[in-house]
Structures are given as C-alpha cells and as structure tokens.
Amino acid sequence: MDAELGSVTWPPAPIRTERLVLRASEGRDRAVFVELLASPEVHTYLGGPRDRGELERELPEVPEQRAGSFVAELDGEMIGCVLLRRATGHRRPAAAGKADLGYLFLPRAWGRGYATEACAAALDWLDGELPGEPVVLTTRSANVASMRLAEKLGFGEVERFEAWDAEQWLGLRPPVTSAA
Numbered sequence: 001m002d003a004e005l006g007s008v009t010w011p012p013a014p015i016r017t018e019r020l021v022l023r024a025s026e027g028r029d030r031a032v033f034v035e036l037l038a039s040p041e042v043h044t045y046l047g048g049p050r051d052r053g054e055l056e057r058e059l060p061e062v063p064e065q066r067a068g069s070f071v072a073e074l075d076g077e078m079i080g081c082v083l084l085r086r087a088t089g090h091r092r093p094a095a096a097g098k099a100d101l102g103y104l105f106l107p108r109a110w111g112r113g114y115a116t117e118a119c120a121a122a123l124d125w126l127d128g129e130l131p132g133e134p135v136v137l138t139t140r141s142a143n144v145a146s147m148r149l150a151e152k153l154g155f156g157e158v159e160r161f162e163a164w165d166a167e168q169w170l171g172l173r174p175p176v177t178s179a180a
Ligand SMILES: CC(C)(COP(=O)(O)OP(=O)(O)OC[C@H]1O[C@@H](n2cnc3c(N)ncnc32)[C@H](O)[C@@H]1OP(=O)(O)O)[C@@H](O)C(=O)NCCC(=O)NCCS
Pocket: 041, 042, 043, 045, 046, 101, 102, 103, 104, 105, 106, 109, 110, 111, 112, 113, 114, 115, 116, 117, 138, 139, 143, 145, 146, 148, 149
C-alpha cells in the first residue's frame, strides 16, 4: 500500500502552466480515467489494461482522490494524470519510502510536450510543499517516451532491475537545493 505523500495542502489551488491546468481530480474526470486505465496503448509498457466494464462499475465516483494525484487539463478537458505518491512498498531499497512519480496521458495528447510540462509543474509543487524531498521514478527501459521524459525532468539512473518480466529503470531526481 502507498502511504500518504506527507504533510501537504490538498486540494491545491489549480496550477497553471503555459498550456495546461493541474488540479485535483473531480467526478467529471471519471470517464477519462476509465479510458486511460482501459487503454491497451497506454499500457503497452505497464501491467495490462483493466477491463472497461469492471472499471465502469468499480472506479470511485471521484477517482484518484488523494494528495499528490493531479489531473492535467487542456482547454478544460482532462488529457492525463500525474501521480506523486509515497512508495512505501517499493521492491528496491533505494526507492522504498521515497516520493514516487507516475504519469499516464491519453495517446491523442502524446508528442506535444504536455506530459513534460505537467510533470515539471507537479515536481515544482512538491518542491514547494516538501522542500528537499528526493523523487524516484520507475519505468520499463523499453518505454522510450517515458525514459526521455524522465531525463528531461532531471532524473538520473540509480539502477536497472528485472521485474514484471522486463528490465525496469529506477531513476532519482535529487533534492532541489536553493540557489541562495
Ligand atoms: C510516457 C508518456 C507520458 C510520454 O508522453 P510524450 O507525449 O511522449 O511526452 P512529452 O510530453 O515529453 O512529449 C515529448 C514529445 O513532444 C514533442 N513536442 C512537440 N511539441 C512540443 C513542445 N511544445 N514542447 C515540448 N515537446 C514538444 C517532443 O519533440 C517529443 O516528441 P518525440 O518523443 O517524438 O521527440 C506517454 O507516452 C504515456 O502516457 N505513456 C503511457 C503511460 C506510461 O507508459 N507511463 C510511464 C510509467 S510511469
């Protein structure tokens, strides 16, 4: 089980980036969460997609309602989510207990830099809420788009390991230190 991220103010005031708004999830996002979680394309490098009918029945009225789970919105429509969690149960000791970044975007929103823009804003938010907090990220090394995103966000390789029948990449974003 993932524990709470920490002592953060939630829900946050919506965060505006150049093109997006990041905010806590709402009931109106449910259909897009179903789409994300049921999409085989989104799950190419993740555990298999979930059954759409089961999601329709079982997903809470407001999905992902927890501190650190952001919906990214473009022109008023959800296009993806950025999830900051505390990885208490992570199988690698270097990551266990650290803040952990995940992201899922709709395929129609890929290739425009939206995921980078949204994740960078969520990490800025974390830096403000929990200064000095390192962040980890686990992705399949074959997930080229995700690996590139990790690099752009400033994650460096800690290690590669085998899990879920594939090579996984564990990256770390060191704590941001004040320039002063
Ligand atoms: C991982 C994922 C979020 C990456 O999405 P993405 O759209 O490729 O990521 P970015 O937002 O960084 O966009 C980068 C692309 O936009 C392009 N781009 C276009 N306009 C841009 C702009 N204005 N600014 C920045 N990049 C721009 C970049 O050139 C780059 O394209 P390229 O990869 O062909 O070089 C997406 O593939 C996804 O949701 N995958 C499924 C979920 C998943 O695997 N998650 C990982 C596990 S946590």
